[in-house]
Amino acid sequence: MSVWALLAGAILTEVLGTIAMRLAVDRKPWYLVTALGYGAAFTFLALALRAGMPLGMAYGIWSASGVALTALLSRVLFGERLTRTMVLGITLIMAGVLLIQLGATA
Structure with missing residues (x-):
């Protein structure tokens, strides 16, 4: 499996665990999904590191x-606010991730 697929697995399972935590507030069984999601996220992240991805790049992109x-999904799934300032922050995060990747390959 490619290092990028492993990192994508880490990202998606961490987001799943976080969304499940929000659902667990009202429905306790979702805590199991939270624990499994975070466990899988750390496993995928460790595998990406073992496959050779640098820690700074992996952690920066993952987090x-x-x-x-999570911010986008909480808007869609739970109707939480997504202000212009938050959208700007997400845009800056995307720019930062791009710069991290470009810096790692330079």
Whole structure:
């Protein structure tokens, strides 16, 4: 499996765990999905590191992407606010991720 696929798995399972945590507030069984999501996220992240992805790049992309996806999904799924300032922040996160990747390949 490619290092990028492993990192994508880490991002998606971390976001799943975070969304499940929000659902668990009212429905306790979702705590199991939260725990499994975070466990899978750390496993995928460790595998990406083992496959050779640098820690700074992996962690930066993983955490930034998770924040952006969680903010967008919480708007769609839970109707939470997404202000212009938050959209600007997400845009800056995307720019930062791009700069991290470009810097790693320079």
